Amino acid sequence: MPKVLISDKMDPRAAAIFRERGIEVDEITGQTPEELKAIIGQYDGLAIRSSTKVTKDILDAATNLKVIGRAGIGVDNVDIPAASAKGVIVMNTPFGNSITTAEHAIALMFALARQLPEANAQTQQGLWPKNGFMGVEVTGKTLGLIGAGNIGSIVASRALGLKMKVVAFDPFLTPERAVEMGVEKADLDTLLAKADFITLHTPLTDQTRNILSKENLAKTKKGVRIINCARGGLVDEAALKEALDSGHVAGAALDVFATEPAKESPLFGTPNFICTPHLGASTDEAQVNVALQVAEQLSDYLLDGGITNALNVPSLSAEEAPKLKPYMALAEELGSLVGQLEGDKIQGVSVEVEGHAAELNQKPITAAVLAGLMRVYSDTVNMVNAPFLAKERGLDVREVRHDREGDYQTLVRVTVKTEAGDKSVAGTLFGNAQPRLVELFGIKVEADLAGHMLYIVNQDAPGFIGRLGSTLGEANVNIGTFHLGRRNQGGEAVLLLSVDGAVSEEVLADICKLTGVKTVKLLRFA
Numbered sequence: 001m002p003k004v005l006i007s008d009k010m011d012p013r014a015a016a017i018f019r020e021r022g023i024e025v026d027e028i029t030g031q032t033p034e035e036l037k038a039i040i041g042q043y044d045g046l047a048i049r050s051s052t053k054v055t056k057d058i059l060d061a062a063t064n065l066k067v068i069g070r071a072g073i074g075v076d077n078v079d080i081p082a083a084s085a086k087g088v089i090v091m092n093t094p095f096g097n098s099i100t101t102a103e104h105a106i107a108l109m110f111a112l113a114r115q116l117p118e119a120n121a122q123t124q125q126g127l128w129p130k131n132g133f134m135g136v137e138v139t140g141k142t143l144g145l146i147g148a149g150n151i152g153s154i155v156a157s158r159a160l161g162l163k164m165k166v167v168a169f170d171p172f173l174t175p176e177r178a179v180e181m182g183v184e185k186a187d188l189d190t191l192l193a194k195a196d197f198i199t200l201h202t203p204l205t206d207q208t209r210n211i212l213s214k215e216n217l218a219k220t221k222k223g224v225r226i227i228n229c230a231r232g233g234l235v236d237e238a239a240l241k242e243a244l245d246s247g248h249v250a251g252a253a254l255d256v257f258a259t260e261p262a263k264e265s266p267l268f269g270t271p272n273f274i275c276t277p278h279l280g281a282s283t284d285e286a287q288v289n290v291a292l293q294v295a296e297q298l299s300d301y302l303l304d305g306g307i308t309n310a311l312n313v314p315s316l317s318a319e320e321a322p323k324l325k326p327y328m329a330l331a332e333e334l335g336s337l338v339g340q341l342e343g344d345k346i347q348g349v350s351v352e353v354e355g356h357a358a359e360l361n362q363k364p365i366t367a368a369v370l371a372g373l374m375r376v377y378s379d380t381v382n383m384v385n386a387p388f389l390a391k392e393r394g395l396d397v398r399e400v401r402h403d404r405e406g407d408y409q410t411l412v413r414v415t416v417k418t419e420a421g422d423k424s425v426a427g428t429l430f431g432n433a434q435p436r437l438v439e440l441f442g443i444k445v446e447a448d449l450a451g452h453m454l455y456i457v458n459q460d461a462p463g464f465i466g467r468l469g470s471t472l473g474e475a476n477v478n479i480g481t482f483h484l485g486r487r488n489q490g491g492e493a494v495l496l497l498s499v500d501g502a503v504s505e506e507v508l509a510d511i512c513k514l515t516g517v518k519t520v521k522l523l524r525f526a
Ligand SMILES: NC(=O)C1=CN([C@@H]2O[C@H](COP(=O)(O)OP(=O)(O)OC[C@H]3O[C@@H](n4cnc5c(N)ncnc54)[C@H](O)[C@@H]3O)[C@@H](O)[C@H]2O)C=CC1
Pocket: 072, 073, 074, 075, 094, 097, 098, 101, 146, 147, 148, 149, 150, 151, 152, 169, 170, 171, 172, 173, 201, 202, 203, 204, 205, 207, 208, 229, 230, 231, 255, 256, 278, 279, 280, 281, 282
């Protein structure tokens, strides 16, 4: 039974779903990295929010981990390259908390416009400060939207409803989408110059880090109000403090900080500064949404191989997964076969599908070929990290989908490019389920690839099979199945024999000495 750890505070419905679906679940929150490291090895899945930091160090200790599910959007607390290298899938729930976070940005905008937190505090102190809080209207004002993705576009629609004008800066926003959203697409400088309020909704990347730097803050309109409900690090906090102190920025509201938890900050206590402790996603509705989604996604993957909202592998729906499963087994066997036969000589790989296979999502098939192929180098390769490892090794990977009718109802062909030319193997599914090799380096040969197998290339000649049988018999090697193919009579022949165990180097050397033998190799399949 798979086992999942929930390591951040999550709606109890997440644990309930895991249990309902037959997954063992532990909920242990607030652990130090050392504590998490000590127990993570027991788990197949990890469900987190933003508090758990999944570093390379944690991943190195996560010897059974297959999938990380982020109940939320931002995954900057997960070392995704390290997870990918270890073959661990990283998923998020990209929409579950977007409305809630957009509403928090709007709430902070109003809180800034009317100085609500300070007015509330002073009123409750008995000061009745009726003349101390002159606010501004948002109607007719310009909202500068930095980042017009899921949350940004919800903020825009709410702001338009409030009769604001919205100017958006997002390099990936198309003019058509801007029209559809009812916003004016602008470059950053134009936005900075025009906006009365600026709200940030981008991930933290090398391009967005410090996007509101000291220099850019200086380009804003005097009296601008700034809201950040996206990620700490988008705004230069020291420069913001100066701009608030000088009065250039009339107010700022941060839900997120460069260092979290933010227990101290030069901004604390600054007039017209408001903050919340990363509450953007904290509503009942959003937390139920993300908890349900993350639990279903992790369960689908751990139980059926379905992949939804993964950030480091192509998606694979729970409906597709069972159809693709036998193909992925076939693809992995073909990859393993060429990997074991050609190994280091491989410079590129082409994966072709035809017949029924051409109707399926090809990415997982290609990933499975690469997993089989790369397993020659490491036991820990799987279809998640195989494409990364293949890239690291500089393998040129191509995918081809044929519409043509072939000899088989369904076929997967793997061709590897080597200095000696292209070499190709192909396989089909019998009864839509059973992988079967049908072609090996241009020779038609039908074989199940399983267990220990002997691969022999020889010159087709009478008596060879008898001599081979005697050599193996004398060495007490039992033959399970025997598959033979040849280019033409008297030409090159290929033999694939399944044997009941490993064959010693001495026996392989004896086979090599038989007349006509060109190549002998012991292969191992799952
Ligand atoms: N405070 C909180 O509790 C929460 C914060 N968030 C954060 O909100 C942010 C936005 O989330 P979504 O809208 O769902 O993401 P999204 O991926 O839908 O949108 C992000 C947008 O940023 C744009 N972008 C990327 N690089 C940019 C650049 N250099 N300049 C301008 N725009 C750029 C992208 O094109 C995209 O349209 C994320 O960082 C997420 O982690 C999300 C949920 C809750």
